[in-house]
Amino acid sequence: MLALTMQPDLRGISPQGAVRQQALVNWQATGWPGPRVEAWRYTKLDKFVAREMQPATSVQSLDQPDIPVPEGAVILRFTNGILDRDCLGGLPVNVRASDLGDDEAALAQLQSIAPDNHPVSTLSLAAMTSGLLLDITGEVDTPIMMQFIGDDAGLSAHPVIMIRLASGAKAVMAEWHASHLALSAPLIGIELGAGARLDMAKIQAENDTNAHIAATGVVIGENAVLAGFTLSMGAQLARLETHVKMAGEGGDCQLSAVYLGSGNQHHDVTTYMDHAVGHCNSNQIIRGVLDDHARGVYQGKVHVAQDAQKTDGQQMSRALLLSRKAEADAKPELEIYADDVICAHGATVGELDDTQLFYLTSRGIPYTTARAMLIEAFLLDAIDTVENEVLNGLLRPAAEAWMAREAAKER
């Protein structure tokens, strides 16, 4: 593909600094993955890649978005991928915000932990619409909520965010995506120092014409904890890819996800869990519900290095198809080089259980309600693993609203 015809149109872009300049060169050399790239075999980008778009350079004023905000939360708002810097004033003192674009070392660090060979790892570094570096120390008692909005179907958003928790730091963060753009391509790096804990939820509720292609890289230090959960329910095409490196013993990573698809939506949740050292736990509970012609993909690889003894790595994916035309693909993989580990994976795809539906309806419960109760049970099983009440309080109503819309559909 010629660099000049590649989308987004980056001809007006002149990135600052060696890291971003190199990213632009790499992006122009590789671009979007073609149809034969194995990691993208279930998620073809050809239709989307032809869309005309260019990275946002300015912000239009938008109505207050209809996004729930946890009590006392600090909001960091990105419009068209551009951070409203006035928001930073609300951050607690132990959260230091700075411009990632000015920090070559932090950019290099982000590049080193971002998913390898992922188009957004290069594209969004090059086309960065806003760069934010958050350095967190101590215990942050207010939730930090990043809102991503925008309303221009000719634009792409490339927010790039590096979040670093110092040793022993604790924070609760949420990402809520509700844009109407051509493409949202957030690139996020997370580094957890020894004993740090980050509870994080991502809600992908983009407009249903949006493409959302996200790359997240995480490094988890000794005895540090990431409790991460993703709810992907918006966008026409969504691929949420997270690479985690367990880099210190005693680390713990929850990386669960729910995807909800209807219409012609395509949801892809891809994870790579690298147990580079031993004595770490990772657990992924993936649940998908697909209606109409929707398609869901889960690809999860757990890699256990030769010296990573006493690793506990679990992943379980279950998809529920509500329509004959819906499709789910799952590719769980274990790649284990150590010999003293507990690892398990599994994937199921199925429909609602007729016997369960009959049992509920035989009690007088209307069919649509019975169906909704079973779908809810299927999803809450995963969502209620989110212990943090603030995040659970964001995720649960969002999923319930989706289910209510589903239940109201004519059948």
Add this chain to the structure above:
Amino acid sequence: MTALLEIRDLHASVGDKPILQGINLTINAGEVHAIMGPNGSGKSTMSYVLAGRDGYEVTGGDVLINGQSVLEMEPDERARAGMFLAFQYPVELPGVGGMSFLRAAVNARRIEAGEEEVDQLAFVKMVRAQATKLGISDDMLKRAVNVGFSGGEKKRYEILQMALLEPTIAVLDETDSGLDVDALKIVSDGVNFLRAPERAMVVITHYQRLLDHIVPDYVHILSKGKIRKSGGKELALEVEESGYAGIDDAA
């Protein structure tokens, strides 16, 4: 007087296989009828056909509640019209909380009847009162429906649902299976407590022992998809002594 439940020459198939081959039965309010029969006689099929389960195809005849045919009604509509089936094998519903399940069922009935939905506090009281009688603990009520319940607990939970839903026609499918003597007593007491002039019960069982506890007004012997013999409660004892052999010829 119109019968509460009337089954007229009912034929039904599962897949291509005819199971019920012309059942006739008239049940009036206040009566308890026992249906006995050997394995494969069509007892469970009959209970599923009455409840309206998918895959149990009625090929002839009719089922009427208060003179109205219910064959075109969905299972939930039949239930709200007063039908209740206590399952032989109650179904586990992982993730579906017991209390919200019970409340959804009770409220569905109330909405149908044009009554107000029961509020949560009043409902908890209502459930507790019934649960205590059936020896159902608070812990069991809090769990997901039937998940982790023993066989006996599941059967008691069925009777709890029956007590809360106050059906006019209760069909109990092999409620005694899997119960020890003590559990059988608890379940039977629960059922007997619900005997009422406005309610009819159909007790389906393989063995006579349940009928020592729930004493029926009428006993029918089902075999090869047809009722072969009907009589009073003494018919059950007859079966107990001489088995089902020879019943087929009696029709």
